[in-house]
Amino acid sequence: MPQTSIREVARRAGVSVGTVSNVLNRPDLVAEATRKRVRAAIEELGFVRNESARRLRQRAARTAGEFGDEPRRAFGVVIEDLTNPYATDVVRGADQALNEAGHDALWLSSDHSAARERRSLELLAEQRAAGVLIIPVGLGADDIARLRAAGLSVVLIDRDGADACSAQVDHVAGGEIAAAHLLGIGRERIAFVTGAPESQPCVERRDGAARTIVEAGFCKPVVLVMDALSPTEGQAAAQRLLAMSPPPDGVFCANDLLAIGLINELTRLGVRVPQDIAVIGYDDIELAASAAVPLTTIRQPRHEIGWEAAELALAEIREGQSHQHRQVVLTPDLVIRESA
Amino acid sequence: MPQTSIREVARRAGVSVGTVSNVLNRPDLVAEATRKRVRAAIEELGFVRNESARRLRQRAARTAGEFGDEPRRAFGVVIEDLTNPYATDVVRGADQALNEAGHDALWLSSDHSAARERRSLELLAEQRAAGVLIIPVGLGADDIARLRAAGLSVVLIDRDGADACSAQVDHVAGGEIAAAHLLGIGRERIAFVTGAPESQPCVERRDGAARTIVEAGFCKPVVLVMDALSPTEGQAAAQRLLAMSPPPDGVFCANDLLAIGLINELTRLGVRVPQDIAVIGYDDIELAASAAVPLTTIRQPRHEIGWEAAELALAEIREGQSHQHRQVVLTPDLVIRESA
């Protein structure tokens, strides 16, 4: 493993290391002929620049010289669950924004574990990534401070926090809209189905819905806490809802996966959706539109959340000292299809 | 941005830099009292070790000293589409295997673009990642050679290649199994629905199916090429299948997302599945079991593919020079539910 370095390239091309570096970084400073010779040497040796050394050297100078176009930087995106289409869509939005700005995005999973989350963040800090976009699971103010001390910008997705920028959706409003719609189509016995452990956004959806329902003069919705926000659990929820007497006539699910599993199972059991039970989901994932009964749901601007989060991270870097944390709050919409 | 370095920690704790480094890496060499003092200094200053410098220095020595437990290393996982549950499940398998071996996984997306794929690989090479697991889109032998020259191990997922290890599923067998099942339940006019651009695995599924059908004495299946392997396209496929005369009585979809969209739309249009048209999918994603008509499908051991790929990458590193590339081929199973 004779890891080729810039020095060997220089020897091969018969120039100094400084010149090779110039070919790599400011090719216009180097004469055409030399440039070609160096490029050929690089090709022949299969040289790949060692980013560790590069960054090690650069950080110092970078603060001095302010000009020139930004170098390409890497941002970490930490999500809790890779199998959740909501999360992956958010990530795609961020990915796209970062790419367009000429940067790279890497993703890490915390897998709902605070330990893994911490480990991922440490990795990013050690690698001196430019910033982190995170859907937090156990993140505390001290973790954020530590990241910032290591020079990273931090943006929270779907959570708020006083000590960092955040991009989130107004879930209370989302819950209100969902409940109002169910009430509007004449439903009176409403249930809320969610998954444990209940995340902050789910609680907000529940609270918004509950408040709307109570204010309309009905009693608080029954809450069914399933094991996860998955279609399989939605299926199980169907059984439990039907076992209630009287069963609800309207169900608000904390996400679309639950809703899809629920609807499929209800349909299979001969319950008509929405005639017998109306179901409304949350997220508007792609599958929602093509479900057995096309799903009425609360659309979250997932892509935009990711996009905004990325913009916030870039802004934090751009603004430096003068940066003030901002909380971007987006509003969800009601998408009416057939299930409610 | 007074990026704290080991030197400042040393000053603060009143020791030399060597000692701080020892506290970090071989704490047993340092006296209790000193260790505490250094740890306190690290805490107060919010010091995070600069991984760039660390690795820069380490590579040289690492080859010399063979002992000690492996340092934690980062592996890149490059996938083409983050929204595909098949890919994300594979990734989780890999993630888990790498984690258990004490390493980290980062994911990058190529988004079906060869340019982005190349860019992602370059990033990993520059960062001197330990290895790459990739579902390739436009990867060539030269790209692999270049990665290897930079010291990374390379494992292909779901594709084969002579110059790297690979973990894949026998899709020809999968196609055969699917077709044999449809024939076995008496279907004679079989259609195959796939998405463009058709990837190698999809072609193999199609070929396996076609061969089985022809050998059974029926005519080659009609092939419907949709724009993507998504539920939305599955929906569109339903319309096109029904427009055929006579319509097929059995459909083999290249993946479950297509099949789910297709079944939902058929059901909505009053076509009974499987009585009128039997539908079989491919992948066995979580949603398959809880679909409106529970999906009969070809189960790919996705998790194991990821796991095996990770093992291959680790083995390549462990074995060094003596490493021989291996092709791991797993066999898919038939999962019979209700749709066929």
Next chain:
DNA sequence: AGCGTAGCTTGAAACGATTCACGATCTTCG
């Protein structure tokens, strides 16, 4: 010829960590 200029190239000094051969103390024991 003399001089200024522009265009290329060079070489050495960083960057922040790890490593390793050596000192400096402190114990222990014949």
Next chain:
DNA sequence: CGAAGATCGTGAATCGTTTCAAGCTACGCT
């Protein structure tokens, strides 16, 4: 008491790259 270990700490060398002041040529101009 003195020598031999043990136990801790030190500090310089090193990794591969970028940067920058300075050097070298060749050229144009007066």
